[in-house]
Amino acid sequence: MIISELLLLISLIFIVLLITSSIVYSTVKLGISPMPSSNKAYFSMMQLVDKTGSGTIVDLGSGWGNFVIRIAKRYPQRQVVGYELSFLPWLTSSCIKKILGLKNLTLHRKNFYLADFSKASVLICYLFPEAMEKISHKLQVEKSNVSFLISNNFALPSWQAYRTIRLNDFYKSPVYLYKISKAET
Known part of the structure; x- marks a missing residue:
């Protein structure tokens, strides 16, 4: 039980890091972040x-x-x-x-x-x-x-x-x- 919860937590952290790094990479490459209009x-x-x-x-x-x-x-x-x-x-x-x-x-x-x-x-x-x-x-x-x-x-x-x-x-x-x-x- 503890191992499956730990794997789930590690997976979630990995996904968040992947998403964050993707946005940061695109922002640096393009010179602007994807910003929605109001x-x-x-x-x-x-x-x-x-x-x-x-x-x-x-x-x-x-x-x-x-x-x-x-x-x-x-x-x-x-x-x-x-x-x-x-x-x-x-x-x-x-x-x-x-x-x-x-x-x-x-x-x-x-x-x-x-x-x-x-x-x-x-x-x-x-x-x-x-x-x-x-x-x-x-x-x-x-x-x-x-x-x-x-x-x-x-x-x-x-x-x-x-x-x-x-x-x-x-x-x-x-x-x-x-x-x-x-x-x-």
Whole structure:
């Protein structure tokens, strides 16, 4: 009895260490941890997505799937794509997708900087300034059908936001909506 309890405890400690080391490794490698948006930000971003038509929605850095799964459930008629490099968050969201049977959701464990946005209509992101700079450059030089970009907290350099929602939180965090057109850059 004592040996089985000890083995169970050792197994749990091993799993926790594996999970922790996976998240730490991904954070160091990518320069940012998988950080979910607040509920206020989710609702504001969903409100903005409501006004973006019927094209494919792409979540850049879909993390644990909090937003990408909600949006796929909300719009079963729209294709939704998520990109996440961190293994554990990607695995978690992939399992939830399967459990919920979300056929309109595709999740990639792939670097979104290398992704083809030619079929994307809306980009969603909660990244960091350097990543936003890279996305801005990608939108300026690549041919795509992206019509909108929605960003939680971080502005898209060299672009003028079409609309900004200030959240009712401690920091008055911004959620930006950009209308993307090549002439605007």
